[in-house]
Amino acid sequence: MISLLVAAVASIPLLFIIGYTIALGPGEAIALVWRPRVGELLWNTVRLAVGCMALSAVIGTAAAWLVERSSLPGRRIWHVLLVAPLAIPAFVNSFAWISITPTASGYSGALLVVTFSYFPLVYLPVAAALRGLDPVLEETAQGLGNNRLTTFLRVVAPQLRPAVLGGVLLVGLHLLAEFGALQMLRFPTFTTAIYDQYKSSFNGAAANMIAGVLVLCCLLLLMGELRLRGSARYSRLGPGSARPAAPMSLGVATWPALLGMAGLAVLSVGVPLGSLGYWLTTGASTRFDVWSLISTASTSIGLAVLAAVVTTAATLPVAWLYTRYPGRWATVIERSTYIGSALPGIVVALALVTVAIRGVPALYQTTAMLLVAYAIMFLPRAMVSVRAGLAQAPPLLDEVSRSLGHSRLSTLRRVTLPLIAPGLGSGAALVFLAAVTELTATLLLAPIGTDTLATRFWSLSGSVAYGAAAPYAAVMVLISAPATYLLTRQSRKEQTR
Amino acid sequence: MRFGRSVGVLASSLPVLLLATSCASITASGSGDDNAALVVYNAQHEELTKAVVDGFTKQTGIKVELRSGSDPELANQILAEGDNSPADVFVTENSPSMTLVARQGGFAPVDAQTLAQVPRQYSAADGSWVGWAGRSTVLAYNSSQLQTSALPASIMDLADPKWSQKIGIAAAGADFQAIVSAVLQLKGEQATAAWLKGLKANAKIYQGNGAAMKAVNAGEIQAAVIYHYYWYKDQAESGENSKNVKLLFFENKDPGAFVGVSGAGVVKASDQPAEAQQLVKYLTSEEGQTLVAGSTALEYSLSLKVATNPQLKPLSELEPPKINIAELNGPKVVELMTEAGLL
Numbered sequence: 001m002i003s004l005l006v007a008a009v010a011s012i013p014l015l016f017i018i019g020y021t022i023a024l025g026p027g028e029a030i031a032l033v034w035r036p037r038v039g040e041l042l043w044n045t046v047r048l049a050v051g052c053m054a055l056s057a058v059i060g061t062a063a064a065w066l067v068e069r070s071s072l073p074g075r076r077i078w079h080v081l082l083v084a085p086l087a088i089p090a091f092v093n094s095f096a097w098i099s100i101t102p103t104a105s106g107y108s109g110a111l112l113v114v115t116f117s118y119f120p121l122v123y124l125p126v127a128a129a130l131r132g133l134d135p136v137l138e139e140t141a142q143g144l145g146n147n148r149l150t151t152f153l154r155v156v157a158p159q160l161r162p163a164v165l166g167g168v169l170l171v172g173l174h175l176l177a178e179f180g181a182l183q184m185l186r187f188p189t190f191t192t193a194i195y196d197q198y199k200s201s202f203n204g205a206a207a208n209m210i211a212g213v214l215v216l217c218c219l220l221l222l223m224g225e226l227r228l229r230g231s232a233r234y235s236r237l238g239p240g241s242a243r244p245a246a247p248m249s250l251g252v253a254t255w256p257a258l259l260g261m262a263g264l265a266v267l268s269v270g271v272p273l274g275s276l277g278y279w280l281t282t283g284a285s286t287r288f289d290v291w292s293l294i295s296t297a298s299t300s301i302g303l304a305v306l307a308a309v310v311t312t313a314a315t316l317p318v319a320w321l322y323t324r325y326p327g328r329w330a331t332v333i334e335r336s337t338y339i340g341s342a343l344p345g346i347v348v349a350l351a352l353v354t355v356a357i358r359g360v361p362a363l364y365q366t367t368a369m370l371l372v373a374y375a376i377m378f379l380p381r382a383m384v385s386v387r388a389g390l391a392q393a394p395p396l397l398d399e400v401s402r403s404l405g406h407s408r409l410s411t412l413r414r415v416t417l418p419l420i421a422p423g424l425g426s427g428a429a430l431v432f433l434a435a436v437t438e439l440t441a442t443l444l445l446a447p448i449g450t451d452t453l454a455t456r457f458w459s460l461s462g463s464v465a466y467g468a469a470a471p472y473a474a475v476m477v478l479i480s481a482p483a484t485y486l487l488t489r490q491s492r493k494e495q496t497r
Numbered sequence: 498m499r500f501g502r503s504v505g506v507l508a509s510s511l512p513v514l515l516l517a518t519s520c521a522s523i524t525a526s527g528s529g530d531d532n533a534a535l536v537v538y539n540a541q542h543e544e545l546t547k548a549v550v551d552g553f554t555k556q557t558g559i560k561v562e563l564r565s566g567s568d569p570e571l572a573n574q575i576l577a578e579g580d581n582s583p584a585d586v587f588v589t590e591n592s593p594s595m596t597l598v599a600r601q602g603g604f605a606p607v608d609a610q611t612l613a614q615v616p617r618q619y620s621a622a623d624g625s626w627v628g629w630a631g632r633s634t635v636l637a638y639n640s641s642q643l644q645t646s647a648l649p650a651s652i653m654d655l656a657d658p659k660w661s662q663k664i665g666i667a668a669a670g671a672d673f674q675a676i677v678s679a680v681l682q683l684k685g686e687q688a689t690a691a692w693l694k695g696l697k698a699n700a701k702i703y704q705g706n707g708a709a710m711k712a713v714n715a716g717e718i719q720a721a722v723i724y725h726y727y728w729y730k731d732q733a734e735s736g737e738n739s740k741n742v743k744l745l746f747f748e749n750k751d752p753g754a755f756v757g758v759s760g761a762g763v764v765k766a767s768d769q770p771a772e773a774q775q776l777v778k779y780l781t782s783e784e785g786q787t788l789v790a791g792s793t794a795l796e797y798s799l800s801l802k803v804a805t806n807p808q809l810k811p812l813s814e815l816e817p818p819k820i821n822i823a824e825l826n827g828p829k830v831v832e833l834m835t836e837a838g839l840l
Contacts, residue, residue, distance in 0.1 A: 035838075036838060102712065102715055186703065186704065188702070193840070195669075196668070196669035196840050199569060199669050200671075200840055353577065357579075361581050444566070444570075459543065462704065462705050
């Protein structure tokens with residue numbers, strides 16, 4: 001089955017690390033894990049992940065509610081601004097902050113920067129869920145004597161739970177794998193330590209053992225989310241289509257809400273763009289190489305489009321299995337696609353390098369190899385959207401279509417795909433966004449001569465040629481922007497339908 | 498290759514066409530039909546390697562592709578790839594990674610003529626690789642925070658508690674690790690381990706030499722151990738990141754006066770060994786070395802026939818310790834730094 005194949009490929013990095021640990025033997029493995037440095041890294045990783053997940057959940061949910069359900073003026077613009085940080089890679093964001101103020105380093109700096117980069121991952125699914133939520137439920141609750149607050153807590157919040165948890169899980173996974181931003185902000189976590197070790201001694205034992213601990217963190221996160229989510233069903237059952245909810249009047253709270261949103265937008269979008277603008281205009285440290293910019297840009301776009309198509313296509317059978325035929329095995333397969341994303345790109349890349357050199361040398365140094373790495377890392381991004389889309393498409397419609405004489409394929413084409421198209425679209429857009437700015441795996445796996453915007457930006461900013469680096473960052477943002485805009489448009493369209 | 502792709506892209510200014518070309522160029526570069534081009538695994542700063550390699554291509558017509566990464570990353574990649582390695586030439590920033598590859602038999606011997614082009618002390622004694630650029634260790638210090646009288650006499654003094662949180666290092670970088678390898682060779686394992694322990698307590702860790710120098714300039718730290726050219730490069734450009742920074746060249750053959758060597762070698766698995774030898778010869782030739790000396794990278798040229806870049810303190814005025822360059826032990830350094838908690 002295709003799902004099995006997808007899950008198997010996604011599990012390669014994990015199997016590589018497990019195999020490596022076994023080959024190393026328990027004595028040496030423990031010696032490498034049980035040392036003060038690993039404790040220091042664990043503490044840093046955990047407090048950053050927990051802090052950022054909590055902040056993102058609060059900011060993302062609050063912002064989503066304000067935009068979708070309140071009388072906040074200019075909601076369409078706010079929606080765009082809230083998704084915009086997705087167009088700014090976290091490492092560009094940290095570049096922007098640290099080049100303005102060196103104090104943006106250490107724990108508080110790192111927490112700030114990653115939260116501003118990642119809260120849209122909670123905002124987007126929560127906003128989508130709020131839109132998809134039938135207001136009849138809330139009206140019924142209010143009709144039964146609940147006030148607005150208890151309605152929110154008893155009716156809305158439980159309905160939002162999958163979206164919030166899914167988003168927070170993504171934030172957590174991103175943090176466990178985040179490298180560029182934290183390296184730039186000088187906040188050592190497992191990923192930066194692994195990278196430092198890899199940089200120093202390739203796939204040495206120390207690096208792989210830290211990666212092993214990181215994988216354990218990821219598994220814990222996944223199991224935690226699974227437990228919290230429970231097994232309730234969330235698709236709408238009633239006949240007809242839901243109408244949009246009436247916005248709740250904010251009254252005197254309008255101004256504080258506006259102020260808060262403006263502050264959020266300034267910090268998450270204004271600061272990075274302003275800083276980039278500053279470096280573009282003042283810091284021209286070297287003469288500007290237009291051809292290099294164009295060729296790296298076209299390479300980045302091409303790779304990202306391919307990655308989006310391949311990855312979204314790979315998600316479909318797994319998400320289908322999970323939502324339509326739930327069970328222990330479906331869950332195991334679905335969960336296994338998340339593993340790759342919690343491993344830093346460099347671990348995925350090196351696992352693939354080793355496996356390819358030993359097993360399929362023909363694959364090594366090819367674009368296909370890089371795309372496999374992208375797919376492994378970005379499956380969860382597409383998975384969350386596609387799965388949520390499938391969960392909201394009632395299976396009953398498939399059955400009706402089948403009973404009316406349509407084949408499986410025809411049902412898929414005429415009923416299911418149109419229903420989940422928004423999910424597929426946002427999944428593909430998320431993968432595109434991630435791939436266009438992917439750094440570490442690209443550094444290692446990109447075929448010779450293939451330079452992307454991210455790798456060129458990294459090498460330039462690493463050698464403090466900030467002025468020369470800024471154009472690459474700016475183009476990355478410009479390329480990401482349309483996909484981000486599509487995300488906002490597509491969700492709008494859904495609302496006005 | 499990159500130039501050719503740019504031209505192809507240029508022809509299509511519409512975004513849609515841009516996309517199409519990019520896909521085409523990706524498949525072209527991925528399909529491996531580039532047997533005409535020489536593949537260089539490059540760990541040096543790209544601008545430097547590119548300047549010299551472009552000169553080579555102009556002279557010989559042989560096309561060259563650079564795959565850039567860090568020293569140990571690429572060295573280990575060559576070893577992992579073994580006979581399947583697509584690399585023809587390996588060019589590093591620092592010598593320990595050359596040694597790593599050489600010890601495992603990853604290089605074909607460099608032509609004797611090529612070796613004769615630079616002073617012997619800059620190349621491996623067994624001729625497995627040749628030095629082609631040099632970089633001096635320096636202490637970059639904030640001149641308003643540190644008086645010259647307060648400067649350390651030796652790099653070993655930086656482990657003293659009085660420097661606590663006042664110094665910076667780029668611990669994960671191959672540059673700093675090469676400096677540590679010099680300390681290891683000169684002072685032995687015990688003294689080096691103790692010194693690293695002191696640094697773990699004293700030093701703030703930066704992502705690279707440039708970032709560390711910037712922090713010195715901003716007064717976040719008083720001094721940082723870096724290579725000379727980061728300062729000279731910034732001075733030559735805007736000086737914005739180094740206007741408050743001065744350089745201390747350690748003297749008296751102190752380990753801190755270590756001059757690192759960038760190596761070049763012909764990968765044994767190369768399918769174009771003759772052309773690869775030609776490129777390595779060019780790197781060390783008068784012409785190639787003139788390009789090194791004239792490059793904005795501001796590293797030291799090593800050939801005696803070529804004068805040091807006039808912006809730099811002359812190579813002959815430095816007082817480096819006597820080092821057996823091919824015996825610098827990179828893996829041991831990583832082990833010691835891991836034990837010290839710096840990695």
